[in-house]
Amino acid sequence: MSGRTTGLTPPDEARPPVRHPDAPAPGELLGSHYDQCFGCGAGQPHGLHLEARAGEGVSVTAEFTVQPAHQGAPGLAHGGVLATALDETLGALNWVLRVIAVTGRLETDFLSPVPVGTVLHLEAEVTAVHGRKIYSTATGRIGGPDGPVAVRAQALFIEVRVEHFIANGRPDEINAALADPDQLRVARAFEVNP
Numbered sequence: 001m002s003g004r005t006t007g008l009t010p011p012d013e014a015r016p017p018v019r020h021p022d023a024p025a026p027g028e029l030l031g032s033h034y035d036q037c038f039g040c041g042a043g044q045p046h047g048l049h050l051e052a053r054a055g056e057g058v059s060v061t062a063e064f065t066v067q068p069a070h071q072g073a074p075g076l077a078h079g080g081v082l083a084t085a086l087d088e089t090l091g092a093l094n095w096v097l098r099v100i101a102v103t104g105r106l107e108t109d110f111l112s113p114v115p116v117g118t119v120l121h122l123e124a125e126v127t128a129v130h131g132r133k134i135y136s137t138a139t140g141r142i143g144g145p146d147g148p149v150a151v152r153a154q155a156l157f158i159e160v161r162v163e164h165f166i167a168n169g170r171p172d173e174i175n176a177a178l179a180d181p182d183q184l185r186v187a188r189a190f191e192v193n194p
């Protein structure tokens, strides 16, 4: 690792993000990057089941409904769950850039409580790219897509290769993923050659 900084401000040499020419069209449902993902996996019974769509430029939108299982205080969403929803939405930007990137740093502001049953309307966009570093922001609104911002985040994602998962993931799940044609299709959508 060279000269790590905890800053979320892009350096002067950073460039604007570029939407990949083969990115899904604005409005298109992105689907899940992994069926068992806690954020977006349809096969994950304990998960958030967040659904994201491509936006204009290098952006995405998503919706997540707070369930009783997501409580921290009585009737209110747990802050960690809301941070997960922001993280997952930011991760969905991978589809628009067509890279695989993981969260390096995530800074979250909680502006107002989010009751159970609320639909959280999320938006995320990449603001700058510098080498493997992807700078991004996200908001979560309540009461509708134009409602007040309840949570927001700034993030730094770091581009990785598929070897990152193969080297670090538990072998059972990695081998199952490598044997799954749907999972390989997703990896190809990120322009990865596993």
Ligand SMILES: CCCCCCCCCCCCCCCC(=O)SCCNC(=O)CCNC(=O)[C@H](O)C(C)(C)COP(=O)(O)OP(=O)(O)OC[C@H]1O[C@@H](n2cnc3c(N)ncnc32)[C@H](O)[C@@H]1OP(=O)(O)O
Pocket (backbone or CB within 6 Å): 001, 002, 003, 004, 005, 006, 007, 033, 087, 088, 091, 094, 100, 101, 102, 103, 104, 105, 131, 132, 133, 156, 158, 160, 162, 165, 166, 174, 177, 178, 186, 187, 190, 194
């Ligand atoms: C077979 C299966 C197929 C599967 C195909 C599909 C999979 C599709 C998965 C998508 C998933 C998304 C899901 C949601 C988002 C998560 O939840 S991702 C999960 C949570 N995140 C993690 O687990 C990441 C854990 N951390 C790491 O593995 C390593 O620290 C990283 C992030 C890969 C970086 O390590 P590294 O590659 O050795 O890079 P390193 O040289 O340390 O850093 C590179 C640069 O970033 C900077 N940097 C790194 N970390 C930080 C930091 N925390 N703060 C500030 N700067 C930092 C460094 O300073 C350096 O800057 P420069 O010197 O280049 O200016």
